[in-house]
Amino acid sequence: MTRVRRGFTLVEMTIVLFIISLLILIILPNLNGQRSRAQKIHRDAMVTMVQGxxxxYLDENPTAKTVTIEELGKQGYLTAQQVERAGKEGLVIHDGQVERPAKK
Structure with a gap:
């Protein structure tokens, strides 16, 4: 009488789990690097958008010497969400140029 083999042995399951955990160890550090890179790109895009x-605003209002992020929001140049995000990023407008404070 022959025995029908069903399922996997403990050794086979252990090998598969070992291979999966190795792959995870290789992939996770790369994901963290991509996240920080994406955040930097988003911050740079935010600066470019607010600068534009x-x-x-200054082109359309030649009498205005200066403008704030809040003023851009009030005048409809930025959405409330963009104003909030720019505030969280610490962006300020000085002499018509958008500046991001230096990291401490």
């Missing part, structure tokens, strides 16, 4: 809107 500040320039547009």
């Amino acid at each position: 809107q500040a320039t547009a």
Whole structure:
């Protein structure tokens, strides 16, 4: 009488789990690097967008010497969400240029 083998042995399952854990150890550090890179790209895009809107505001309002992020929001150049995000990023407009404070 022959015995029908069903399922996996403990050794086979252990090998599969070992291989999966090795792959996870290789992939996770790369994901963390990508997250920080994406955040930097987002911050740079935010600076560029606010700079463009500040320039547009100053071009359309030649009597204005300066503008704030809050003013851009009030005048419709930025959405409330963009104003909030720019505030969290610490962006300020000085002499028509958007600046991000230096990291401490």
